[in-house]
Amino acid sequence: MKPDRQRLEADLLHFVQSRGPRYAAVAPDTDLLDGGLLDSLLLTDLILHVEGQHGIEFDSHHVSPANFRTVSAIADLVLEQFSPRPPA
């Protein structure tokens, strides 16, 4: 089922913020790549969390800097999986 955007973003934010003190101040539009907040471990954890919560599966095309730059972008990516996308 397509998740509600607000709840989805809140859930993702909570997941990232609970990573440790450095992450407490992360906001939906905080750049996770610029400050080096998103390392390969957090990325994998996030992917698996989202996949488990929403029954979706990311492939290598989804795992890109553009899609994981902010919590908001990750939410967009998740929601996209529930909408039919125009062919590229």
Place this chain on the structure above:
Amino acid sequence: MDTLLLELETPIDAPGGAATRHGAGAAPALSAAANLGTAFLDVARARADHAAVATRAGDFSYAWLRRAADGVRRYLCARPGHAAGARVALQLANSPEYLAAFYGTLLADGVVVPLPVGLERRRRQAIHALCRPDVLISRRDDINSQEHESATATLRLGGPDHDDLPAPRRQGNDLAMLLFTSGSTGTPKGVMLSHRNLLANAESILHDLPIRAEDRALVIVPFCHALGNSILQTHVLAGATLVLGGALTFPATIVETLRELEATSFSAVPEVYGMVLKYGRLGEDPLPALRYMAVAGGELRHDLAADIAARIAPAAFHVMYGQSEASARLASLPPAEFHARRGSIGRPIPGVALAVMDEAGRELPPGEVGMLCARGDNVMLGYWQDPAATAEVMSPGGWLRTGDLAHRDEAGYFYLDGRASLLVKVQGHRVHPAEIEGVVEAGFPHAHAVAVPMARGDETRFVLFLAPRDHRPIDVAEIRATCQQELPSYKLPLRFEVLDRFPLTSAQKVDRAALGLRLARTPVA
């Protein structure tokens, strides 16, 4: 200790600009040089217009690098009390600045102490206490704001050219580099590498791979680690180009960088190949410039290696073996032997002798498992101010005990049989974690298994950590059933824990110590 911050001046060469891909001068022969810094200068003169470093933002030519290294040399030599053998710590990510600081230090007759950028404070303090560096060289991006505010000086790289560089005096067996690695007890040990060690190993690799002046090597292994350093030295001494770009966080960016910056080679540790296979989209688009990929710094499972080899063909896949104590590399498996010598680390590279020995130091015949020992000009001088630890691994005959168990076949190819120092005694039985991991991975190739010993009462038992290698879920019940069926009771893991991913050390290997600590924190039910 003084802190020097390096800054780049803007005039780097734009892509396709002044630095040429096919510079005229060939790299000079290495054997004449006795100092790595001098060898660098010879190359930098012969290959002045060629790119030493290529990034997405532009190229840095050898002429630029020579000026930048000279800037660092001048700063160091001008410091009051500067003396030959002064330790210079580098806290720099892979960057043109790293190369400038490295060779600048050698040209100032200093000793390079490269440190991982993200090194935890306590460990860095321990290393500083051990080797007391005079200077720390870093960049704004690689240092925290507090340290950055207390910086003593800032140096803009790429100043005017001086042709009157005095030749460095240190050479041969003089210490060039102190490479800190984890000791088996968890305390840092400084591997002492001389000019001769580094030059000898570079020369062997240049012949073995071979590396050519027109090569462009993509490097994501940190230069502060033995493999990264080896890739750096070999390509600079060949007058070739180091390509910097891509990040392990997004493995697809590694493959993109390979394609877009036309890299001819890529070398990494096994864990990186695991990530690249999972998320890297390797093989989707052709990589016409790619000549080879190489794995070193650990064992890559044969089926994963075969997958990589198939995806990059006709480019070759090299399996290599080495360790920090040997200036990095010791053995190499020719790509043509990859399938015939399944699981082999290959034969010793030129200038290196390998032997399997028993505990008394006698060489064992083919097929028998013993301690893998190595001898050659690339074997370290010893551990920094630690004669006891040095004596444990270096025998009077010049043989280095690698700590790896191995056997060789009749044709002289070597095969690893586990790491001696990971041996665990369980009820009197000697067990190597690989004996458990191997059983699990044979039955469940999509699971990455790491067995970690755990104290239980007065005994030691194993906990098996599992992480997925792809999207298939891990069925703990099935894996437990297989273990119960195939393993004797003393090898049977007491507990199974599934992780999303394994913690990695700064060398990008599975951090067994961190998994052990995790156990110490969580009580056993």
